[in-house]
Amino acid sequence: MTTPPEKSLYERMGGYDAIAAATDELLRRLTSDPDIGVYWRGHSTDSMKRDRQLIVDFLCEAIGGPVIYRGRDMKTSHEGLRISERDWEIFMGHIVGTLEHFEVPKQEKQEFLDCAASLKGDIVEEG
Incomplete structure (x- = not known):
């Protein structure tokens, strides 16, 4: 008898x-944040819809889903935005808040946070 593959x-x-x-x-949390919401200010509705879809696709692919992300790599996408360590910490706080809002179990929450943390070097430009 074979063991089914882990989900x-x-x-x-x-x-x-x-x-x-x-x-x-x-995105609701990020765009309304007084400190980092500035990164989305001035975006058209169409641009926000495109950003949303790219984020969904990226996340789905990054955590093992059958979706293909067709956007730019994270370094290229965030280059020149001057995202700081503080911005990153605020961003990660919103991820934690979102996962808690949806009552994501501890193991899955930690795996997701680890996945997000692995992107830090490509996104943060300033100390």
């Missing part, structure tokens, strides 16, 4: 619809 983080977090809902909540 991906994507599956354990609820799949595409759950990731899309979490992205909506995260």
